[in-house]
Amino acid sequence: MKLSLNEPIIIVNFKTYLESTGKKAIKLAKQAEKASKETGIQIAVVPQFVDVRLLSDIVEIPVLSQHIDAITPGSHTGHILAASIKEAGAIGTLINHSEKQLKLSEIDKIITTTKIENLISCVCVNNPNVSKAISALNPDIISIEPPELIGTGVAVSKAKPEIVTNTINLVRQINKKPIVLCGAGISKPEDVSVAITLGTKGILVASAVVKAINPFELLCKFAEAIKKIEK
Amino acid sequence: MKLSLNEPIIIVNFKTYLESTGKKAIKLAKQAEKASKETGIQIAVVPQFVDVRLLSDIVEIPVLSQHIDAITPGSHTGHILAASIKEAGAIGTLINHSEKQLKLSEIDKIITTTKIENLISCVCVNNPNVSKAISALNPDIISIEPPELIGTGVAVSKAKPEIVTNTINLVRQINKKPIVLCGAGISKPEDVSVAITLGTKGILVASAVVKAINPFELLCKFAEAIKKIEK
Amino acid sequence: MKLSLNEPIIIVNFKTYLESTGKKAIKLAKQAEKASKETGIQIAVVPQFVDVRLLSDIVEIPVLSQHIDAITPGSHTGHILAASIKEAGAIGTLINHSEKQLKLSEIDKIITTTKIENLISCVCVNNPNVSKAISALNPDIISIEPPELIGTGVAVSKAKPEIVTNTINLVRQINKKPIVLCGAGISKPEDVSVAITLGTKGILVASAVVKAINPFELLCKFAEAIKKIEK
Amino acid sequence: MKLSLNEPIIIVNFKTYLESTGKKAIKLAKQAEKASKETGIQIAVVPQFVDVRLLSDIVEIPVLSQHIDAITPGSHTGHILAASIKEAGAIGTLINHSEKQLKLSEIDKIITTTKIENLISCVCVNNPNVSKAISALNPDIISIEPPELIGTGVAVSKAKPEIVTNTINLVRQINKKPIVLCGAGISKPEDVSVAITLGTKGILVASAVVKAINPFELLCKFAEAIKKIEK
Numbered sequence: 001m002k003l004s005l006n007e008p009i010i011i012v013n014f015k016t017y018l019e020s021t022g023k024k025a026i027k028l029a030k031q032a033e034k035a036s037k038e039t040g041i042q043i044a045v046v047p048q049f050v051d052v053r054l055l056s057d058i059v060e061i062p063v064l065s066q067h068i069d070a071i072t073p074g075s076h077t078g079h080i081l082a083a084s085i086k087e088a089g090a091i092g093t094l095i096n097h098s099e100k101q102l103k104l105s106e107i108d109k110i111i112t113t114t115k116i117e118n119l120i121s122c123v124c125v126n127n128p129n130v131s132k133a134i135s136a137l138n139p140d141i142i143s144i145e146p147p148e149l150i151g152t153g154v155a156v157s158k159a160k161p162e163i164v165t166n167t168i169n170l171v172r173q174i175n176k177k178p179i180v181l182c183g184a185g186i187s188k189p190e191d192v193s194v195a196i197t198l199g200t201k202g203i204l205v206a207s208a209v210v211k212a213i214n215p216f217e218l219l220c221k222f223a224e225a226i227k228k229i230e231k
Numbered sequence: 232m233k234l235s236l237n238e239p240i241i242i243v244n245f246k247t248y249l250e251s252t253g254k255k256a257i258k259l260a261k262q263a264e265k266a267s268k269e270t271g272i273q274i275a276v277v278p279q280f281v282d283v284r285l286l287s288d289i290v291e292i293p294v295l296s297q298h299i300d301a302i303t304p305g306s307h308t309g310h311i312l313a314a315s316i317k318e319a320g321a322i323g324t325l326i327n328h329s330e331k332q333l334k335l336s337e338i339d340k341i342i343t344t345t346k347i348e349n350l351i352s353c354v355c356v357n358n359p360n361v362s363k364a365i366s367a368l369n370p371d372i373i374s375i376e377p378p379e380l381i382g383t384g385v386a387v388s389k390a391k392p393e394i395v396t397n398t399i400n401l402v403r404q405i406n407k408k409p410i411v412l413c414g415a416g417i418s419k420p421e422d423v424s425v426a427i428t429l430g431t432k433g434i435l436v437a438s439a440v441v442k443a444i445n446p447f448e449l450l451c452k453f454a455e456a457i458k459k460i461e462k
Numbered sequence: 463m464k465l466s467l468n469e470p471i472i473i474v475n476f477k478t479y480l481e482s483t484g485k486k487a488i489k490l491a492k493q494a495e496k497a498s499k500e501t502g503i504q505i506a507v508v509p510q511f512v513d514v515r516l517l518s519d520i521v522e523i524p525v526l527s528q529h530i531d532a533i534t535p536g537s538h539t540g541h542i543l544a545a546s547i548k549e550a551g552a553i554g555t556l557i558n559h560s561e562k563q564l565k566l567s568e569i570d571k572i573i574t575t576t577k578i579e580n581l582i583s584c585v586c587v588n589n590p591n592v593s594k595a596i597s598a599l600n601p602d603i604i605s606i607e608p609p610e611l612i613g614t615g616v617a618v619s620k621a622k623p624e625i626v627t628n629t630i631n632l633v634r635q636i637n638k639k640p641i642v643l644c645g646a647g648i649s650k651p652e653d654v655s656v657a658i659t660l661g662t663k664g665i666l667v668a669s670a671v672v673k674a675i676n677p678f679e680l681l682c683k684f685a686e687a688i689k690k691i692e693k
Numbered sequence: 694m695k696l697s698l699n700e701p702i703i704i705v706n707f708k709t710y711l712e713s714t715g716k717k718a719i720k721l722a723k724q725a726e727k728a729s730k731e732t733g734i735q736i737a738v739v740p741q742f743v744d745v746r747l748l749s750d751i752v753e754i755p756v757l758s759q760h761i762d763a764i765t766p767g768s769h770t771g772h773i774l775a776a777s778i779k780e781a782g783a784i785g786t787l788i789n790h791s792e793k794q795l796k797l798s799e800i801d802k803i804i805t806t807t808k809i810e811n812l813i814s815c816v817c818v819n820n821p822n823v824s825k826a827i828s829a830l831n832p833d834i835i836s837i838e839p840p841e842l843i844g845t846g847v848a849v850s851k852a853k854p855e856i857v858t859n860t861i862n863l864v865r866q867i868n869k870k871p872i873v874l875c876g877a878g879i880s881k882p883e884d885v886s887v888a889i890t891l892g893t894k895g896i897l898v899a900s901a902v903v904k905a906i907n908p909f910e911l912l913c914k915f916a917e918a919i920k921k922i923e924k
Contacts, residue, residue: 015305015306016302016305016306016310016315021318022315049281050318051315053282071247074246074247075246075248075382075438077244077329077331080279080280083249084247084253084279084281087252087254088253088282096797098308099308100310101796101798102796103797104789104794104795104818104823104826104827105819105823108826129829130798130801132829132830136829136867137825150306174867206308207306334565335569336589336592339595358570363598364570364595364596365595367636368592401598477770480766483777485780512742512743512777512778513781515747516746529771535711536709537710537792538708538709538792539708539709539760539791539793541793542742545711546714546743550743559770559771561768561770561772562771562772668768
């Protein structure tokens with residue numbers, strides 16, 4: 001499964017919720033797949049490491065890893081090897097999520113590794129300044145997620161639109177290539193519309209979808225919100 | 232698959248070697264399974280996280296995780312949830328491997344979590360003093376692995392037998408329950424014999440097996456070495 | 463300045479409050495010194511690293527470091543060398559404070575270093591189980607501080623006396639030597655009385671004293687509370 | 694003491710060598726001061742935290758801290774508060790030294806803090822790519838130090854001049870302001886000449902000076918090497 005960086009993207013981070021672990025991860029991923037097929041909008045899923053192969057084998061939508069470590073093959077018990085998540089079917093990875101922040105030299109090394117392994121790199125940043133710095137490291141995707149809004153239901157795109165526009169501007173000053181997503185607090189279709197209007201290519205969403213009564217329905221609404229703006 | 236703590240145990244840590252990733256992990260695990268069946272000695276395998284389910288589904292020997300994090304379900308992107316590795320088929324986990332050392336409060340929390348989840352806890356320690364401290368936290372298994380010997384081919388059981396006997400004595404001063412394994416540098420059947428003679432219940436081994444030309448054969452020799460002593 | 467482990471002790475952690483930095487650290491340390499002299503109860507102060515020498519040169523009460531790193535002299539930019547804090551006048555150090563938690567192997571190495579350097583080791587622990595583990599490493603002082611109570615003004619000695627008594631019992635099961643202090647939420651003389659009654663040798667206190675309108679007066683009250691019980 | 698960013702600079706990192714601790718730190722700092730006065734080249738010293746005030750009080754050359762933490766005043770036992778090292782006399786700080794690497798969000802926060810506290814920020818980077826990223830965060834100084842050369846006596850300026858020139862070029866693509874220094878392996882006057890010729894404003898040096906039989910003499914030679922090029 002490929003992810004096109006020229007088309008809008010919804011990335012669903014499964015985190016370590018029980019609602020998105022193991023068998024429940026399958027169910028959720030299938031709903032994401034169905035929503036993607038029905039709406040034509042790309043939806044990628046980001047399960048826990050142990051569930052990467054499980055989902056890659058079952059659904060026909062892109063599967064990302066939540067993290068990889070700045071290591072090469074060898075003696076690194078308990079670490080995440082890029083080659084292993086790739087062989088399991090992941091086509092890319094989150095890097096530096098606010099819940100798994102990394103040293104700068106590690107981020108640099110991991111982005112380099114993703115290029116070698118032909119994996120898509122999605123680096124999460126906490127503010128526009130940091131997005132500018134990351135832009136210099138040339139990842140595929142930069143996702144702006146102010147940590148203070150994660151899990152609040154208050155969307156960055158609505159509550160602090162200037163953070164999103166500043167991010168896009170600062171990223172572009174350095175590098176035309178990376179696409180920008182936004183996350184943190186995205187829970188309503190309107191949050192998605194605003195994110196796209198502000199210039200992002202899509203969203204990174206977690207609890208709102210994982211804990212939704214009907215994730216399929218919510219993802220469809222998100223996708224439709226994107227389609228309306230894109231026209 | 233269960234692991235009996237009353238019988239000798241060989242644990243094979245796959246680390247992040249390419250020789251023990253994905254399809255090659257399957258091949259290696261099958262050799263471990265065959266060696267276990269032919270010799271009657273328990274052999275457990277410790278693959279990378281993404282391969283836990285893959286192996287659990289295919290082989291009939293115990294599969295352990297290389298690590299779990301001191302978290303409960305929730306917002307912990309990039310972390311290892313006990314419940315997720317359990318659902319994937321792991322029956323236990325390494326904790327505090329010298330390549331993934333943890334804070335003391337985390338080790339305590341993780342051991343507590345393993346008890347709740349009914350997972351076997353195997354805590355790695357770097358010296359006898361630390362093994363005594365860990366003994367107070369009541370894990371199932373304590374594996375003594377002096378970091379300076381890991382990957383050297385110089386076995387702790389032969390080069391520094393007093394480290395092994397001190398560990399056993401100090402652990403026993405505090406707690407009769409945990410069994411003691413030894414690792415670091417184990418590469419020859421003789422290293423295994425000595426380990427058992429010194430009073431351990433078995434070994435934790437990695438590169439010697441993973442990179443062996445014939446892992447099955449080597450594991451059989453290790454198992455036979457144990458059987459000779461046990462008689 | 464020496465600290466006797468046979469007499470009651472009040473340790474005042476200056477943390478990184480502005481009220482206890484630089485010149486204000488001097489003022490606060492002088493009040494602690496005066497309270498100690500007037501009441502006859504030992505009071506030690508724990509300033510920031512940069513203020514260790516400043517206070518050691520000026521006051522005649524024991525000065526401790528807030529932390530040392532598990533290093534030997536050499537290439538460790540930005541780390542805390544035991545020999546350097548000792549030369550600056552510190553007679554001991556906190557280890558593993560809940561705001562500066564350490565890996566188990568580091569705690570072991572640091573305690574060993576304090577013995578070599580003839581420094582007093584005060585290891586902070588978050589629960590009774592962990593105190594038992596630390597007891598096996600034979601530090602001079604174990605301070606029980608449940609993190610959830612730090613800075614709350616709700617004293618562990620009053621709110622959860624069983625945590626204090628369990629700590630003392632578990633420490634004693636392993637090792638007769640370490641004295642036990644308690645911290646977290648200590649703010650009233652009564653909290654101190656209860657701590658002593660429960661069997662501790664004293665307290666570790668921070669914000670209540672640092673931010674007191676009259677730290678001298680509060681420390682005198684704490685000291686008097688100890689003296690009443692000790693009789 | 695001020696540090697001019699328009700003039701050549703030699704920064705001497707004392708690390709945690711015994712040869713540069715306490716009284717020996719005074720002796721070394723006085724030699725640096727004397728070399729600076731005799732040659733007219735700025736020399737700054739970077740002692741351990743506990744020695745910052747000691748040196749600031751005694752020598753009339755700039756004193757930097759080896760690190761500060763990404764914290765504000767409060768409950769951060771064992772951490773380094775910008776305000777405390779400033780009150781002790783430091784006029785700036787190293788950030789992200791290869792021996793004390795930081796998360797990207799921390800580097801960003803620390804640089805912001807140095808601006809608020811009017812401290813000079815000197816961020817260490819391991820390769821040109823990372824220097825470009827740091828440039829986006831607008832520090833005062835960027836010091837390129839390939840970790841593999843630190844302490845080797847093989848100077849980056851001589852062994853890998855392209856690393857230095859790439860760093861300068863990439864930094865300048867993003868930001869005209871930060872000056873660039875180079876470190877790692879600098880041990881001979883010729884290493885310094887080459888560094889200046891390549892376009893740096895000076896050097897960051899450690900063991901070569903700290904462990905020199907005559908640090909004063911070596912620093913004078915370094916300074917003279919700079920003066921020859923500058924003419």
